Amino acid sequence: MKRVLMVAAENGALKGAKVGGMADVIRDLPGALYSQGVCSDVIMPSYGFLHRQQAAESLGELVVDFYGQPHWLSLYRAAHPSLPEVNLYLIDHPLFDQGGKIYTPGASERPFAEDANKFALFCLGVAKALASGLMPMPDHLHLHDWHCGVLALLRAFAPEYGALKAIPCVLSIHNLAIQGTRPLSQEHSSLQAWLPGLFATLDDDALARVTDPRYPQCFNPLRAAIVLSDRVHLVSPSYAQEVLRPSAPELGFVGGEGLEADLQLKQQAGALHGILNGCEYPSHKGSGQLSKRQALLRGSTDKLTPLIDSAEQAIGGWLCQTPWVRSGDQLALMTLARLRRQSEFQDAPRLLLTSVGRLTDQKMAILCYRDQQGVSTLEHLLKMLAEHAPSGLMAILGSGEDAIETQLMQLAGRYHNLLFINGFDLPLSDALYECGNLFIMPSSFEPCGISQMLAMRAGQPCLVHGVGGLKDTVSHGEDGFVFYGDSLAEQSGALLQTLAQTLPLIGKEEWQQVCDNASHKRFSWEASAKAYCQRLYKLSAH
Structure with missing residues (x-):
């Protein structure tokens, strides 16, 4: 079976790990892909409690360079609740433990600051786990939303994680309006602060691919993931068309939210796909x-x-x-x-x-x-x-x-x-x-x-x-x-x-x-899973 590694912030298959619709996708999609001959492992932060709740086994420690200093992360593996061949990987670090919460609202003057720190470190942990061999290399890397933007950046520009370039990378966008934008530098929650060594090596061309089109002094993780992934997936066909047009608030229209030019380039390259999410339908539907x-x-x-x-x-x-x-x-x-x-x-x-x-x-x-x-x-x-x-x-x-x-x-x-x-x-x-x-x-x-x-x-x-x-x-x-x-x-x-x-x-x-x-x-997940295999992973029909 082919193996896909889903990198996500949420998973509805685990108690306490769901906030929005992404969690439903991460919960339901692996079963549908399994029937297509694809094992979709999932890796996410443990948030200080999931590894204990799932009685996960420890796979070892990861040491990464974050804020210019060594940080130790713990990698765990748990069994999927219903798919024995599918793995749930969990990464833990004190920074991820926020009292059982997946996200923190953050101060209005520093939006996304704490969450951006947390997911930048998480992405470093995923890259290190794969590059070090502590977990096996998948056939495809599947990123979900802005939380994975730093992983796309590391795959593209960090020499120590160059092996990840050999893995085709797909990005699913569940909500384009939330982009996780942070300053490039001169802030505790910034690209330069997280990765000072890598930041010093990024030339103007590299920075131009990861900065926010509207705020050139800011790093935009979602844009980085769009530009640096091989294929981009929107979660419905109509939404995939809407995001190609600029937003027009005065008309009540929400479109590409500043990223429409990058998405247009992906579409022109045949690398933009709109595939509708599915829904679970219980076989014992009530009669009344x-x-x-x-x-x-x-x-x-x-x-x-x-x-x-x-x-x-x-x-x-x-x-x-x-x-x-x-x-x-x-x-x-x-x-x-x-x-x-x-x-x-x-x-x-x-x-x-x-x-x-x-x-x-x-x-x-x-x-x-x-x-x-x-x-x-x-x-x-x-x-x-x-x-x-x-x-x-x-x-x-x-x-x-x-x-x-x-x-x-x-x-x-x-x-x-x-x-x-x-x-x-x-x-x-x-x-x-x-x-x-x-x-x-x-x-x-x-x-x-x-x-x-x-x-x-x-x-x-x-x-x-x-x-x-x-x-x-x-x-x-x-x-x-x-x-x-x-x-x-x-x-x-x-x-x-x-x-x-x-x-x-x-x-x-x-x-x-x-x-x-x-x-x-x-709206079956089976039909969606077939489209994932054919259009996102480029696998022959199972």
Whole structure:
């Protein structure tokens, strides 16, 4: 079997090692590649706890030159939970141990500083582990996102790691908007500080390939990985086209984010590929999923009660971890208590709109956009929902930027038909996918997206912005609904107009067909894995 080494910051196969969609890919892709005759080992930081949690065996110590001084890292190997021939490698160092957290927010005046230090050292450890023979050389090196940029730099320019040039290198970009940019020099978190010896040898041509096009005094790890990898992969075909155009914030368009010229060069060389992520589909799909939806429309309370129970359990789990009660949690519990009382009198919401995701500009800019009267898109949505279905409910599960959390909490206090649960809980997210009538996902950009796939898998149609992976997965009028717009104002209006056209359909006979179409649609990892082998790894069909 061919061996690929995935270099990543996250892995959903390990407890506590998932933050975003990259972790789902690193969890699910190895199984699909295995069936194609490819063993995809994964290497990532241990973050101070994964090697103990996995009872990993020690493979030895690595000594690297970092900040101009020797640093000792420990290399471990653990068995993959379900694929016996696949290895999970973990590198540990005190710098990686941040109380069990994968990422740290960093100060606003020094974005990415701590994380950039951590992943620069991690990349050094990976290069040393391979070059020293402490772990076997793979047939392909597969980097994921900006965290691996320093590894691409070492492979290209560091003589002691020259052997890595013989390994074809692929980069997968899960989110182009996050690039990990740091100063080139004169900062503790900079390329010169991490690698003073190598930095002194980089000529103008080398520096020109790794600096930020917008900030020439900065090192851009994601750009370095793009320029210095053999092939670049975007996680959906539409996103792979969008990133070739410059971003235009005034038009509400997010594209190449300053890296479009490098991506255009890759495309011209035939080295840019858009391959959609897959989704796992359990073989024992429950038989009652669509009837749950019909029951909720009829006001049946036995379907709403488990959702309320799950929400209360999630909030209770968060409350017990702190000595104080967040006002948002208290507000959500009050709303849940009212919903429980309503359900006891057979007055449960007959219409449930849902949203699950990170509360960032990417996901929420359109919903948070305010019109000339200062009224947000979400507020208009809640008014429309109340007018169409007085007992209807919009349920939002997510956490993220403080300003967005505050805006949602204030709306939840003013509108009885908004349930805002500030956090993330997997059982609760599953319950929202199962019980909802319409999933709202108006991302400003979406490299691929998994939430819409999970909602569709559960038979819940989605209302989405026609960008990236959302455009590639939802077909308007068939299995969901898609809106467009050439500015934030237009996108806001188009969302509300599409919703106004969609609400009257819910519960009708044709709506059941849309639900059926959504639940039967498949985005298989097997198809994606075949494309990886053929287009990214250049392997013959298995």
